[in-house]
Structure formats: C-alpha cells, structure tokens
Amino acid sequence: MVTRLRAEDLAFGYRGHEVGRDLDVELTTGEIVCLLGPNGCGKTTLFKTLLGLLPARGGRVLIDDMPIASLSRSEIAQRIAYVPQAHDAVFPFTVADMVLMGRTAHRGLFATPGMDDRARAREALEALGIGDLSDRDYTRISGGQRQLALVARAIAQDARLLVMDEPTASLDFGNQVQVLDRVMQLAGSGLGIIISTHNPDHALACATRVLVLHEGRLYADGAPLDVLTPALLRTIYGVEVGIEVLRDGARVCAPRYAARQ
Amino acid sequence: MGERSGALTTARITLLLVAVLVAIVALAAVTGPYPMTLDDVAVAIGARLGDGPSSGEVDTVLFAVRLPRIAAALLAGAALAAAGAVYQGLFRNPLVSPDILGVSAGAGLGAVTGIFLSLPVFAIQGFAFLGGLGTVALVYLLAGAVRHHEPTLVLVLAGVVVGSLAGACISLIKILADPYDQLPAITFWLLGSLSGIRSGDVLGATPAVIVGLVPLVLLRWRMNLMSLGDEEATALGIDPRRLRLVFVAAATLMTASVVAIAGIIGWVGLVIPHIARLMVGPNFDRLLPTAMLIGAGYMLLVDTMARTIATTETPLGVLTAFIGAPVFIWLLATRRRGW
Known part of the structure; x- marks a missing residue:
C-alpha cells in the first residue's frame, strides 16, 4: 500500500x-x-x-x-506520525506509557490502551532495540534513548x-x-x-x-548526489565544502577551513 | 512483566490508602468535644440502619454534626486533589493549583458579596459557586479572544489578571463591611472552614463533584497526552483545544462546588497530586484515584485537627498552609523521579 x-x-x-x-x-x-x-x-x-x-x-x-x-x-x-526533537517531558511517564500514547489515534475517545496496544508498543520498542527501557522513566534516560523512544512511539502509531x-x-x-x-x-x-x-x-x-x-x-529538489554540490553548499551555508568520494563509494563533505589554507 | 508488577504495586498502594482512609474516618468519628467510642458509633449507625434512629445524644452529634462534616471533608479533599491533578497536567506545570484560573478568587468575591449583603447561607454558597464558574468562564473567553500560539500561557495570564481583579474587589468589600459582624465572617470564609457544614451542603455539592468527575474518568487516557503540549497531542490524533475546554470545565465545577460550601482551602490541590505522583507515577489512570484517596484522607485529618487542637475552630486554610508549605519544600528538595 x-x-x-x-x-x-x-x-x-x-x-x-x-x-x-x-x-x-x-x-x-x-x-x-x-x-x-x-x-x-x-x-x-x-x-x-x-x-x-x-x-x-x-x-x-x-x-x-x-x-x-x-x-x-x-x-x-x-x-502520518510526528517525531519531535527529543525533549524533556514535564512528568516522569515510563517509556512504555510514552510509546503507548502513539496508539491513541486507533482507539475510541474514552478508551484506555488494551493488551494488543501494549503488545504493539512492546514490538515498537524491540524494533528499535530499546525493549529493556520499557519500565524506565522517560525523564531519566539519555537524549539518544529518548529520541529512539519517540521514534518507537511513531512506529506504534502505525502510520x-x-x-x-x-x-x-x-x-x-x-x-x-x-x-x-x-x-x-x-x-x-x-x-x-x-x-x-x-x-x-x-x-x-x-x-x-x-x-x-x-x-x-x-532551492533544490533531487537525488543527493545531484543536489549536494560544493556550489550549493556554498550558497546555503556560506562556506567552502568539498565532496569527497570514499573507497567504498560513499560520499562525505569535507569543509575547507580558511585558517588552514 | 514490568507492567504487571507495576499494576500489583498500584493495587497494593490503593489498598493501603483505603485502609488508612478508613482509620482516619474512624478517628474523626470518635474525636471531638462530645466523647464517644467506636462502639457508640457502631451502635448508633446500626440503630439507624435497623429500627430507626435512637433518641440519644450520640445519634444527634454523630448524624447532625460529625458525619456530615466527615463527608464534606472527604468530598472537598478528593475534589480539590483531582482538580489539582488535572490542572497540573493541563498546564504542564507541577506548581499549578486548582485556583490557577481564578476559581477561588471568583468564588471568594461571590461569597463575600453575599456576606456583605447579609444573605442567608445557601444564597452565599450559590453566589460563591456562580462566582467561581463565572470567573473561569470569563478567563476562558478572554484568553480565547487573544490570538496567540501559546494558548495555555495566555490562559494562565488571563487567570492571574482576572483573579487579582477579583481579589481587589474582595479587599474593597472588606473595607466597606461591618467590622464587627461581617468582617470576621468574610475572613473566616476566605481561609476555609467546614465548621458550619450541614448534611444538606454535602448533598448539594456531591452531584456537582460527580458531574465534574465523570469526564475525568472517561477521558483519563487522553489527559496523559495533554501534558505533552498541544502540538504533540494533536499529532498523536487528539483535539487538545476541545479537550482542554472539557477538562477545565470539569475541574472548575469540582473546585467551585467545594469552595462554595467550605471556603477557600489552599495547598491541598497543589501538594496532594505531587505526593500521588511520587507513589504511582504520572499516568492519569492511576494518578486520579490515588490523588483523590490521599486528598480525602488528608483533608479529613486536617479538619479533625482544626476542630480539636484549640477551643475555637482553626481555619482550614491556615492549617493546610502550615502543613503544605514545608511538605512542598521537602518535595522540591528531595524529588528523585522528576515531577
């Protein structure tokens, strides 16, 4: 689909x-x-x-x-699901509860999450490799873990x-x-x-x-290699950048630092 | 696994709180200037349930004075704690209390006006109730008229403005009031008290509190999403503007009906949700019943103190502040789980 x-x-x-x-x-x-x-x-x-x-x-x-x-x-x-930047929650919801909130759109106005919602949330946490954080407080995990938890919530949302x-x-x-x-x-x-x-x-x-x-x-819309040229990066960011090709074919940006020239 | 053990702990905490509550009720029933034992209480209640009221003094004191007052304390504590939990989640701020949108100031203005006009008690209560509801409605309309991308902030600011306006009006009436007859009544009312409670007051306030409670229970899961902020809540598929209106209306109704019969009792709605959150976490599903149980027990304990520690009644607001402020500072200093 x-x-x-x-x-x-x-x-x-x-x-x-x-x-x-x-x-x-x-x-x-x-x-x-x-x-x-x-x-x-x-x-x-x-x-x-x-x-x-x-x-x-x-x-x-x-x-x-x-x-x-x-x-x-x-x-x-x-x-369509939204993954905001990892943020501080005001209240210490558990990671599991945080992810469960992603199920809300699939349930009625007065519903609370059921067993299948919990299973879906657990799946999402496992899929992101943070199943063990389930019972921890969202406020007491690292920024990276929070970001993954918010991604898990979006996955649980089934969008x-x-x-x-x-x-x-x-x-x-x-x-x-x-x-x-x-x-x-x-x-x-x-x-x-x-x-x-x-x-x-x-x-x-x-x-x-x-x-x-x-x-x-x-300003531009296209394949990464077509769009991300030194000229475009100069226009957007105002700095000189070279695009280097690595041995495995991957490309990376290499800024030309003025002080080192 | 984790979820199940969490639920077990919650069940245990609830059971413990219920036991403590029953103990406080028993204590409150036997405490007072007219001494009675638990046996007396049991006999009097048994008589009422069975052959009709016995004619003794125990029956009179218990059913005309103590039990209505106990019921009122339980109702007031539970309602204020529930409203506090709602507002703290809604405004994403743990320092918020049920009167954030001016419900107490508005109810105060209504009641003070009623006292100033020497109206009968039920009219004073009616004024207080309508004053509270009217003020919050005004705050809501004002905030709605201001277009701003932070609707909650505007709501709080409007609450502060209208609340202090009502406070100014109260001060004005205090100056104009009769210093020997009306002023003491006004001051006492503004500090909160259950001393004048009759069973009719409880019967009048209970339906309003229940009407406020129903949407909170039904929408308890969505309450959690509200504490994430409007944008995230919207992206998760709910309509925070409409829900906020429902939650504000429900919490205001609960608060206003308590303020109408008991006056302004501070600190309960601020401190109790914190303690509940420390015990069972912020999930509203568990927070709401826990906060209500603790609030009911706490209020009854404080009210029992209010009528026994001195020969004259101590205003409730004074006691809740003396207890609430240090507890709150202790919470601030020792919090480990975040809010």
Missing part, C-alpha cells in the same frame, strides 16, 4: 508572518527525503504545516489525494509516513549514527520518512531525495 503526502504550491508561516512560499513537496512510502537548510529557514514551520498542525497560508497539503484540512486529527495520525524534526540534533556522534541507521531500516520496511537535518553528511548517507530550503523557497 502506497501512502503519499503532497504539498502543492504551499505557502507556510504564522499569522502575519509568511516564512516560505511556492513549495511543491512530495513524500511516498519507501523514501527518505532529507530537508536541508540553514538555521531559521523554516524547516520546523514547514513540517508543522505538512502535519496540519499549522494551517497552510496558501496552496494545500494532501494525504492520499485528500486535503489534510478535510481529515480528522485521528485520521491524519493514522497516516505509513514519518516526519522527523532534526532527530540527530543534540545527540552525540554514536547516537546520531544509531538513529540514522534505524531511519534507514524503517524506510527499508516500507515507511516513508521526511527528516530535517543540519548535517549534509546525513543526507548523503541516508537520503533517497534531498530538498533544500533557502530564503523561504525550495
């Missing part, structure tokens, strides 16, 4: 403050779309608009060709599309690699994932397609 998220001629932003416009964005199952752009270019605002958390300021967002505005919140949540807002930000190097690895596994299992990141290396590592947001417009 293919699920497709499409934004047509989208303008997004807040009341009285348009952040971006003229965007056409598409995400289907099986893809990893990486959204790159400098700080403050509106990646989070765009994601919130794609999720229907903010109303589009122009154009429209469609899920499976249905306008998102015409769907109920639970209908949206059954198709075919995932929107991940800088899942690697504020994680140490090892956790960044682990999270990206899980993201690739999930796409391999048939989910569609759109992910924002500050690190073009992450796009080179995992993306099937790269979107570049610059000055409120979609």
